[in-house]
Ligand SMILES: NS(=O)(=O)c1c(F)c(F)c(S(=O)(=O)CCO)c(N[C@H]2CCc3ccccc32)c1F
């Protein structure tokens with residue numbers, strides 16, 4: 001197991017040396033731009049089941065050194081895809097205080113402030129996410145673009161825990177909340193393409209759905225996200241801030257992004 005990072009000698013230009021798929025085909029993220037779009041009237045509105053997490057259940061928020069992630073229960077899934085894709089975890093990508101553009105996907109060259117990913121695996125065909133994650137139809141990730149704007153109370157369910165997961169390997173249990181509230185209103189307007197995990201091992205196993213409409217966070221919320229966390233463990237003599245944890249846009253030749261909306 002080789003450690004990787006977003007900067008320096010283990011940065012994204014080096015990932016392919018230990019994780020060959022990172023230098024391979026169908027890589028994500030991408031810049032979603034007009035001349036690769038293709039309207040597809042068969043793209044159904046995304047239907048979500050079990051996103052309103054039970055208040056009596058607990059879910060683990062953890063700092064894994066690359067992102068802030070939250071575990072999700074097997075009662076939560078996407079029901080509108082050809083297979084049932086069951087939720088595994090959600091996590092975020094963001095920039096830094098001086099360059100608050102840390103989304104992974106960009107739209108017509110515009111990078112957003114941050115991006116929320118909800119990772120699901122094909123539970124019709126595979127027993128768990130570890131088995132599914134290197135299969136072509138293994139994963140489905142929902143991408144929610146985040147822009148600077150008004151305060152978003154629902155994200156506080158996650159952000160209020162920053163002090164408890166400041167360092168790598170720290171975890172904290174949180175009570176359930178409605179994850180649907182983290183998504184934009186229109187689940188029928190999205191971009192769809194076949195891509196990959198945006199971190200090592202970069203398996204080309206992800207059916208990407210990036211919603212057209214961003215959600216908003218207040219400046220104070222974005223600054224908290226950009227300044228709260230460390231990639232390093234609490235006792236590490238050289239602390240490394242967790243910022244700019246996004247991959248650069250990948251080549252997208254010969255591929256199309258399907259679009260569920262006309263205009
Ligand atoms: N942007 S992304 O959606 O491609 C993506 C990440 F960006 C990311 F950071 C992670 S991770 O698990 O936090 C760290 C790397 O494994 C995962 N985790 C996935 C891949 C490995 C794995 C195993 C179990 C549950 C989720 C995941 C991920 F799918």
Ligand SMILES: [Zn+2]
Nearest residue numbers: 091093117198
């Ligand atoms: Zn991600």
